[in-house]
Amino acid sequence: MDENTDLKLLGFIVERLEVGILAIDPQFRVVLWNRFMETHSGRDLDSMRGQCLFESFPELPERWLRRKIESVFELGNYSFTSWEQRPYLFRFQHNRPITGGVDAMRQNCTFLPLRDASGVVRLVVLTLSDYTDTALIQQKLTAAMAVSDEERRKQRALLRRLQDAKAQLFQSEKLASIGQLAAGVAHEINNPVGFVTSNLGSLERYLIDLTTLIESYASHADQLPPAAAEAVRRQREKLDYDFIREDLGALIRESREGLDHIRRIILDLKDFTRVDQSGWQLADLEKAFDSTLNVVWNELKYKATIVKDYRHPPQVECIPGQINQVLMNLLVNAGHALGEKGEITLRTGPDPSEVTGAVAEVWVEVEDDGCGISVEHQKRIFDPFFTTKPVGQGTGLGLSVSYNIIRRHGGRIDVRSTVGVGTCFRLTLPVQRSEVADAVSESPDLAAEVTPEELLALEGPDGA
Amino acid sequence: MSTAGASPAPAGFAAAGSAAPASATTAPANLSEDQTAALQEIANIGMGQAGDSIARIWKQFVALSVPRIALVESGRIPTLIHHFVGDARVSAARQAFHGAMRGEVLVVIGRGNRDQLGELMGYDGQLDLGEEQEMLLDIANVLGGACIGGIARQLGADVGFSAPSLIGTDLDSHAVVRPEELCVSTALCVEVCFTIESNQLSAHLIALMPREELVNLAQLLDRFLCNL
Amino acid sequence: MTVSVLVVDDSPIARKMLRKALPVDWDITVQEACNGEEAMTHYRAGKVDVMFLDLTMPTMDGFEVLAALQKEDLNCFVIVVSADVQPQARERALGLGAIAFVAKPVNAESVRTVLREYGVLV
């Protein structure tokens, strides 16, 4: 091949390559304009030759492009643009008239310097490659990735909710079975306590009879022969009969009190767990307070002074076992917050006489003068597993379980707290079971937030 | 990108540079003392020219650090970059060069005043994300071309450049290079810092060449030394 | 008359490059210094007619040398040879009394032109 054919071949390639090729001189005049440029711009080389690029294409970003081309002339190095940052330089139609999806041809451009023999850059050649297909694929990929990212995020959120729900379920089940156990034990104790109580009654009557008998013997003591009378008197002194007679009464009384106490505890336990009557029913929240207090009394008696401030609101329709659970959580938390010693105030309201018309909502408060809760923590105390207590003392579930119970009752739980001053939790419950409450309580906690499809998705083939 | 061999450019023009790449055989352990000294001086001169060109196209005074040259284990590269750049959040781009010398240039740019810099480069008003990325790529391209081009020219070597690509804007300086991405065990590192004072903008250029490439570089340096 | 020339540069390669660029037909003795302090010692010994001075050096850079020379009445020709070729560096060097500024890499042509211009070389 001689030089001429070589050049011809090159010329042909430049002309026919599916790449836009143009060359400009330092005055930005067009020197070369290949067929790709002709077809896409609708202007042929003859009309472009010698024309200033910016005059022919006023839509080009002139200031920036001038700088860019000038720097190629100045530095003699390649320069580039990419469709990702700058979709196109020349606004050309793209090659997807039917299956499009972008507004114009996406282009990657290269600016290359051409030096003359003395090393001075005389021309800058601009090549333009069509990247529309790549851009479209990228667009689809990005969209698909966004969808799968979103899905993954949802799954993670679901998984977390599922775990929370499981933990809460476990906690409430644990409490419920403890309650059942306690009720069972209470029931078992009830029988022996019953017959001990009745036996104690008989015993008391028999003792009264026996002492009456002894007294009547004593009233005839002067009729005994002196030696026998003396023996009886000594025996009486030795046994300290007078003391026995006095003490017997006290012993019986105290035993009866003890038995009463046992009976009350049993009743409270039964009342607290309500295993016998677990559904919705009218309940007196002050009674609920009292029986719960008895159950947790052991935890509180050495450090807490209990103040009751009751206003006798009407009964509310609720699931008493669950409300008791909430009250117990609040009382135990208050006890923990007190530290060495302090005061817990149990308040109820409103006073029906102060309300015009029927009372719609009843509230109860547990207030302590303990350590208080910081503002940041206040945002998190209802989160499952949020606890500030040492391992073993708190699992951080008490308030989150309580929150859910109250929510299912269509009520609210609010907290006011000042660090170092104390904390007050207030439960507000509707007097009548509301429709919302029904809707929420009918479905178990988990299903309330997670649809069956979501659950299926969670436990799908790749496991959850 | 570079034209290799004998295919002629249109009459009267030659594409930048024209020598064919030297072929590699065995990798030297390191550059000799003379070779290193030569590379240091060539880098000094190359950076001086780069600074001058940049000052001319951006019409700003550019302060330059003395280039630092070291052979480093690739595992240490992230630490090294952090050492050069400090704790600030940065933007970064990379550009490959090939031909008689092969390697990659990393350009790491501090925050600076982007809008003002954008103005210098011919953008209008506040930069959007695409423009900011494009500007970063352009800066990387200009710095990489000027520095590596300057070194190559003095060595009479023909070097071409690929289009620069984005590593990221607003990165932690540790995150510019992840050790697991590196596919060489040792690299020659040439670092220089450009500061455009009016914009409080500083850019670090780190040129990395795989150790296998040292053979070519050593030959070029020997040729340079012979001609002294 | 033999001219005594001092080449100041921290880089041995740069010193070599410069010596190579000096006119071959010039009657000179050449000494080298690899930092500003050494250059000052040579200068104070009184045997420097022409000094080729690099700007960036670790101990005592070119600008400091120029300032010190000015204090000591500067009676030699100082030609700054620098890789930093921005106008700011050139102006500062000339302002401190250098007679000329030559950009690196030096070549015989540019050195000869400068020497001719200032009549150091005929």
Ligand SMILES: Nc1ncnc2c1ncn2[C@@H]1O[C@H](COP(=O)(O)OP(=O)(O)OP(=O)(O)O)[C@@H](O)[C@H]1O
């Ligand atoms: N009355 C209170 N005073 C101060 N802090 C409280 C009070 N009630 C709750 N908190 C804070 O809220 C946190 C969460 O309480 P929650 O009842 O949910 O869990 P817990 O008491 O830590 O553990 P448990 O699962 O055993 O109830 C507690 O760790 C505590 O920091």
Ligand SMILES: [Mg+2]
């Ligand atoms: Mg608790």
